[in-house]
Amino acid sequence: MDIKQLKFLVALDETRHFGQAAARCHVTQPTLSMRLRQLEEELGLELVRRGQRFEGFSAEGERILAWARSLLAAEDGLLAEAAACRGQLVGTLRLGVVPLAAFDPMHLVSLFAEHHPSLNFQLHALSSEQIIEGLGRNQLDLGLSYLDRLDRQHFACLELGEARMGLLFSPRHFPFSSNSLSWEELATVPLGLLSSGMHFRQSIDHSFRARGLSPRVRLQTDAVHQLTRAVSAGLCCSIMPLQSGDWPAAPHLRLLPIEDAHTLAPMGLIRRRGAPDSPLAQACFSAAEQWLAHHALDR
Missing domain, CATH: 3.40.190.10 (Periplasmic binding protein-like II)
Structure with a gap:
């Protein structure tokens, strides 16, 4: 057993694909497959479920995978600790x-x-x-x-x-004139929001529900850049943190504070x-x- 076999095993878990795992590890797919089979033979266990493609790990493979991650983390820690001892x-x-x-x-x-x-x-x-x-x-x-x-x-x-919220919008499509907005006003605006399972979205939903309001959700996505593109196109507005690195400082977009708006945590x-x-x-x-x-x- 050597450290490369463990790296191959972890790469396969992260990519869920033999070819992609081999490319990540800078080896050919046959080499990766061969080294994983050698690891299985040495341990006397089937680790990987194989068909025409990768089908997952066996129960034993999942247990070995946890140890592989720990050993690789220990190797990284050892190298970093050695560098720290050298003042680096x-x-x-x-x-x-x-x-x-x-x-x-x-x-x-x-x-x-x-x-x-x-x-x-x-x-x-x-x-x-x-x-x-x-x-x-x-x-x-x-x-x-x-x-x-x-x-x-x-x-x-x-x-x-604290994470405070504002409304990201395009003045060309939504000419708001006030310096801040209420949740009641937001309920009339078409919104693009993160998917419902995400924490920031849960805080938004809670703020609407607490006031007996239902938002007009026109677009849902788990990709922030899709929200900003939709706002730029005038399809909707979006609720964003007032301080964030996620949305670009485009000259045609504005971020307007929302009254009493903050995340739940x-x-x-x-x-x-x-x-x-x-x-x-x-x-x-x-x-x-x-x-x-x-x-x-x-x-």
């Missing part, structure tokens, strides 16, 4: 971000890059549940997510402030507690903690 911080920080986060993730990435110039970054757009799962399985180093359902015993967090930076502890996550979390403390003193 190198590697790739994996950051999960919820759609329409009320805190621009680029603020954090820029902060981390300033403190640790050798770092690279991977950003993943995920739901709150997927971020918690990814942190728990060591697939992510940090998460930018909502804090309402966070288990504080297993996860540390830095609260980043604050936004926060999250990291997993306990071993194996990522030096990258620890260093970047500490940098964010210092940055927040400094800005709190400035206010």
Whole structure:
């Protein structure tokens, strides 16, 4: 058994396709398949269900896969720890971000890059549940997510402030003249919103229901860029965080505050507690903690 076989196994889980897993690992598909069969023979277990294409993992394969992830995370941690002992911080920080986060993730990435110039970054757009799962399985180093359902015993967090909402619209199609809008006014406007299972959408639905209102939902999607394109085309307006890096600062779009509009929970930076502890996550979390403390003193 070697570390490459474990990387092949994890790549297959993430892509769910033999060819894509081979391409990700920079080997041919026959090589990847052969090495996985050698791993199965060495362990005496069938790990992968095969037909004409990938059909999933066996129950035993799922258990081995969890160990493979832990070993790969330990290898990453070992290399990062060795670099830290040399006075360096190198590697790739994996950051999960919820759609329409009320805190621009680029603020954090820029902060981390300033403190640790050798770092690279991977950003993943995920739901709150997927971020918690990814942190728990060591697939992510940090998460930018909502804090309402966070288990504080297993996860540390830095609260980043309240997420307030505004209406994104095109003045060419919706000539609002006021400086803010009420939920009653929003109920008459065609809206493009995130899919109903997402946290930001749940906060919007709650605000309408609490006032006995029903929104005019013209478009639903799980892709933020589709919302902004629909707004630009005049198909609808959309409810967005007032502070966010998700929507472009297009000159023809405006963001108007909504009265008494905020998400059901604050936004926060999250990291997993306990071993194996990522030096990258620890260093970047500490940098964010210092940055927040400094800005709190400035206010």
